[in-house]
Amino acid sequence: MTADRNCCIGAGQCVLTDPVVFDQDADGVVLVRVERPTGEAADRVGEAVGLCPSGALRIEHD
Template identity: 60%
Template sequence: MKIKADRDVCIGAGNCVLAAENVFDQDDDAIVVVLEESPQDEDAESARNAVGSCPSGALSIEET
């Protein structure tokens, strides 16, 4: 899996960080930052939950 974030679409809600703090962070403007593009194990499951809970649809998963 590879996590992708469209920073132009992100609204800074922070749901991704709450769901997967090892995979996502936010910059000073509260816009998403991907810390781990290819998470493994429990972080992968958390990342899937984060993508599903993103209110703006800024996050996606590319299966590799």
Template identity: 55%
Template sequence: MRVTADNERCIGAGQCVLTAPDVFDQDDDGLVTVLAPEPGAELTDAVWRAGDLCPARAITVHED
């Protein structure tokens, strides 16, 4: 699994950080930052949930 985020689409809602804080954070402007672009298997459910909850659809989960 690989995770990317599009800062151009991000609106700073923070749902990703609340759902998967080991994978996502927010920068000084409140926009998404990916902390773990290749998260471990134990984070799979949280990463998918974060992608689903993102209101701007700024998170993409790539299955390798």
């Protein structure tokens, strides 16, 4: 799970989708707290990737 912090526009959709995996800094820019979410969190992260309006989120597969 990576987030391009230069691309993020601070819309907060990711944090609303999973507040454990995602957080926002004082400027509202995304922070990824869990780089390899599993189970239901992984499902929510997939949802967040689709919801993010800036395309900042990427799921990395090995």
